[in-house]
Amino acid sequence: MATVTINLPDGSKKVFSKPATVAEVAAAIGKRLAADAVAGKVDGKLVDTFFKIERDASLEIITKQSKESAEILRHSSAHLMAQAVARLFGPVKLWVGPPLLEGRYGFYYDMDLDHRIVPEDFPKIEAEMMKIAAENLSPERFELPVDEAVQLAEKIGQPYKVELIKGFGVSTVSFYKQGEFTDLCEGPHLPRTGFVGGVKIMNVTGAYLHGDQSQKMLQRVYGCAFFSQKELDAHLAKWADAEKRDHRRLGTELDLFFFDPIAPGHPFFLPKGAFLFNGLISYMRRHYEREGYQEVVTPQVFLSQLWKQSGHYDHYKDNMYFCKVGDDEFGVKPMNCPSHALIFKSRHRSYRELPLRLADFGMLHRLELSGVVGGLTRVRRLTQDDAHIFCAPEQIEDEIANLIRLGRKVYKTFGMPLRAELSTRPPQSLGSDELWTRAEGALQAVLQHTGEPFQVKKGEGAFYGPKIDFHAKDALDREWQLFTIQLDFNLAERFDLEYASQKGSRERPVVIHRAILGSIERFLGVLIEHTGGDFPLWLAPIQVRVLAVTDKQNEYAERIEKELRILGIRVDRDTSSEKIGAKIRKATLEKIRYMAIVGEEEAKAKPEVVALRDRKNLDKTDSEWVSPKELAKRILEEIPA
């Protein structure tokens, strides 16, 4: 038998006289590695530690520390949970149980069982899972041809697995068996159940089979698992912290906004929330001035005829608000594009005007399903930082490049990294092959040119054009889809938009829909959670609070407040009859950045000063004396251009 040469990631090689398992290779490298190995990656494919490498290959040992180990741990934990549930509550019919790599849950398993799982069951399930972990079972893998696999699944009472097997369209499938529990699975799995060191069952909800509400509802049990209890505790602490940053909670605590059942999905912005809302719009406007956008203001309500022409009446009617006045039916706008098409069409357009960039902060109404509205992230009344760029096909590339540059600049200001996804032509689409090829090529070329990695989502584009979606990562590593660029070959067609080319011929423009923050409401919700309510100074509704130590300084405090306000600072004051400690506590809870404390000493000083307390610098015990002018200067210097 020929030897087997294993290439390791560090460039070294191990030669074996006969096929070796991943575990054997790990053992040959070192004891520690062998103990820590949870899986292997053979020629880029994840396999179990007992996988036998038959021929020359590259191998990476996946340990507890490897990025890939989380997926394996979580997947194995889903099996562990199913086994525990089967032990506790009798026969369980299983559907699917995938690992989840983002968010607070680590995995779920969809199951069908007679017992209805309630939160009181969670500790029991956790205990049973840890019992199985303590049994330290080693999963065995075996493969069966489809017909035998179906027989086995039927024998072990797993009708949903029969359906899965038949749906795969392959000739053989694999199973894993640990103790009394056998499950259809591709793997890989942890070498032993003992690798699971800490588990938490977190939630149980209903989930329809095939996501179809006419079908049976299964119980979806969510949990998370770690190699150690310590990591589990850290994870739970992190998400407990996330709850404190929930924008709905901070919205109430910081007096930013509220909701009333009288208008579900329609936020009421309080003065401070409205300040943030308008601040974000002003921030985008400042960019627009430099980027050659022209802002327009457009109607709210249109005769349904417009929506018939735009196609919304056929495709989006269920999400629109309509009203009847006399014999006429009107629809409230859910999008700005038709208005902008009408503006383009309002007179003859020349190639000299292109690219024509029309920005619009108009308010949009979308009748979202009652089950999906929630907080600021999904509202029924929204304002996008919307714009439509009408351009010639050969201008697409430049426009997209500019947009990406602008978008990156904006997100850098907020400290959120971006990740791009390019969605290409779906099976059902509108527009010529030539146009699609050209547009997709342009988008791809621009993305490549920026040099940053991007994923291609094949066939996920809109029917009217390809798009680039950006995912922004917040301070808790959660991703949000906010910034989007969509090409549209349909709008110009439907509204018969044309411009006169240099040669005098009539040409169709291409339309680019784009929103950088997305919707202001949603972005604000995300920003509240990203910052925990501690907004960047340039956007904070209150930048300074003047605190009087005693009533005797109230007048002085008022004078300082006025002076700061004249210097362009957003300032208020606390001249209540509380002790200074209480005022500081109040300002701290309101997350006000600068506290300008004025007592007897400050009031006596010439020229006038305040004792400054900076929340960014809380360790500093002795507060520093600064003049109002100096304070204002510092604040204004901190504001980005």
Next chain:
RNA sequence: GCUGGCGUAGCUCAACGGCAGAGCAGCUGUUUUGUAAACAGCAGGUUGUGAGUUCGAAUCUCACCGCCAGCUCCA
């Protein structure tokens, strides 16, 4: 829209078939305070809405509305 859970004072929660209560916030008074909570008093409610069961309902039943967790959707 579907499934499940939950709606008590502005906020956080208690009372769980028998007189609706506390803390914080608010108001009034006292206190004049030096770096994260001074003290006292007052006020605050048709217990989401509407029916029903009961001698009696915040509590049990039903319907509706809203919120939350998911599913689905997200031109």
